[in-house]
Amino acid sequence: MTARPAQSPNGAAEVPEVVVSRLPQYVRALTRLSQQGTTVVSSQQLGELIQMTPAQIRKDLSYFGRFGKQGRGYSVKYLLGELRRILGLDREWRVGLVGVGRLGRAILSYPGFSPEGFRIVAAFDADPRQVGQMVGGIMVQPMHRLREGVQELGIRIGIVAVPASQVQEVIDRLVQCDVRAIVNYAPVNAQVPAHVRVRNIDPVLALQSITFYLTTLENAEKRGAAR
Amino acid sequence: MTARPAQSPNGAAEVPEVVVSRLPQYVRALTRLSQQGTTVVSSQQLGELIQMTPAQIRKDLSYFGRFGKQGRGYSVKYLLGELRRILGLDREWRVGLVGVGRLGRAILSYPGFSPEGFRIVAAFDADPRQVGQMVGGIMVQPMHRLREGVQELGIRIGIVAVPASQVQEVIDRLVQCDVRAIVNYAPVNAQVPAHVRVRNIDPVLALQSITFYLTTLENAEKRGAAR
Numbered sequence: 286m287t288a289r290p291a292q293s294p295n296g297a298a299e300v301p302e303v304v305v306s307r308l309p310q311y312v313r314a315l316t317r318l319s320q321q322g323t324t325v326v327s328s329q330q331l332g333e334l335i336q337m338t339p340a341q342i343r344k345d346l347s348y349f350g351r352f353g354k355q356g357r358g359y360s361v362k363y364l365l366g367e368l369r370r371i372l373g374l375d376r377e378w379r380v381g382l383v384g385v386g387r388l389g390r391a392i393l394s395y396p397g398f399s400p401e402g403f404r405i406v407a408a409f410d411a412d413p414r415q416v417g418q419m420v421g422g423i424m425v426q427p428m429h430r431l432r433e434g435v436q437e438l439g440i441r442i443g444i445v446a447v448p449a450s451q452v453q454e455v456i457d458r459l460v461q462c463d464v465r466a467i468v469n470y471a472p473v474n475a476q477v478p479a480h481v482r483v484r485n486i487d488p489v490l491a492l493q494s495i496t497f498y499l500t501t502l503e504n505a506e507k508r509g510a511a512r
Numbered sequence: 513m514t515a516r517p518a519q520s521p522n523g524a525a526e527v528p529e530v531v532v533s534r535l536p537q538y539v540r541a542l543t544r545l546s547q548q549g550t551t552v553v554s555s556q557q558l559g560e561l562i563q564m565t566p567a568q569i570r571k572d573l574s575y576f577g578r579f580g581k582q583g584r585g586y587s588v589k590y591l592l593g594e595l596r597r598i599l600g601l602d603r604e605w606r607v608g609l610v611g612v613g614r615l616g617r618a619i620l621s622y623p624g625f626s627p628e629g630f631r632i633v634a635a636f637d638a639d640p641r642q643v644g645q646m647v648g649g650i651m652v653q654p655m656h657r658l659r660e661g662v663q664e665l666g667i668r669i670g671i672v673a674v675p676a677s678q679v680q681e682v683i684d685r686l687v688q689c690d691v692r693a694i695v696n697y698a699p700v701n702a703q704v705p706a707h708v709r710v711r712n713i714d715p716v717l718a719l720q721s722i723t724f725y726l727t728t729l730e731n732a733e734k735r736g737a738a739r
């Protein structure tokens with residue numbers, strides 16, 4: 286999560302990265318509404334679904350244009366279509382995995398990617414014992430095949446599931462192969478050039494912020510008990 | 513990521529959830545600085561490490577008190593200690609895992625949790641074939657042992673690694689056992705009471721926002737080529 290602003294597809298305003306990070310949640314909520322047959326939704330209702338204030342929703346969406354009229358709510362179908370287009374979800378993306386240890390294998394067998402248009406088409410590993418194995422219908426390739434694999438298969442996104450000590454080196458190689466979007470599972474903030482985006486999947490960061498609420502609750506209970 | 517505000521430990525201001533979510537990144541950067549022997553850091557330098565603007569850093573920290581003097585920077589040791597205390601990272605937290613499929617097993621063998629004070633002390637699964645197996649030094653217990661396990665072992669945090677269709681039911685059971693902090697790996701937004709916090713570890717959401725930048729880059733290149 287960075288504060289580096291991005292150009293919007295309209296070239297109009299700069300969109301803060303936190304806003305971009307929230308858009309997929311809008312897409313998910315709108316998809317559910319659409320499946321339930323809902324045609325119009327207010328920012329209030331949408332806010333209840335994704336635990337945001339109506340004002341924040343209106344502000345987030347305002348970066349991308351005008352999607353609704355004051356007091357009339359949003360057309361579910363139109364807003365969903367526009368957000369999918371803005372995010373580039375109206376097409377398939379080819380993904381390459383680096384690292385097929387236990388975590389990499391769980392990622393390869395994860396059923397949630399392909400229904401959403403993310404197809405893992407290749408897997409790479411530096412360990413000769415992994416190379417040549419079939420995992421989830423994909424044959425593990427050696428790292429020296431990375432550039433060819435990326436080019437031949439049209440890989441635009443890399444998923445990195447290697448130990449922390451190898452992350453920077455692997456990400457550097459992906460960047461050299463012109464992969465500009467990387468999802469990193471190791472607890473390391475890798476350094477990348479400005480045109481490359483990294484998203485960290487980091488359960489430790491999630492745990493470390495959730496304890497704030499446990500600690501706050503405990504302190505409140507202690508204060509209550511002391512009264 | 514929600515906009516629901518939380519009471520700060522000082523009971524003073526309400527802290528937006530996005531700010532709380534960022535604090536662990538501050539802790540990580542300050543820890544590295546401390547290990548490198550750095551004693552004082554400016555908001556500019558800290559911002560470069562975690563890709564945020566100095567103004568945003570000052571604003572984030574202002575929710576929790578005054579940590580530095582204008583123009584003098586922050587004491588690395590003091591700020592790190594205070595943030596760790598605020599987040600509750602100055603103690604060990606006991607964690608229970610529900611779901612020991614492929615993903616759950618990867619979580620159990622992940623070496624990153626315990627050095628950060630998160631100890632997985634129990635694992636549960638509804639599948640009788642999993643129950644009784646030893647995984648990562650922990651014996652898998654049946655779901656009907658959940659309440660006893662949570663109470664006997666002092667589990668405060670639940671990690672949920674079950675299929676999407678079972679997530680709501682499993683989270684309901686954790687909440688009934690008075691677990692108030694849950695990390696969910698399935699692509700489902702579970703409903704929980706207001707006193708319970710859920711963090712979703714969701715690679716699809718990460719992929720769906722990173723494609724925004726790929727799409728934006730492509731559109732910019734097309735515009736450039738058309739000129």
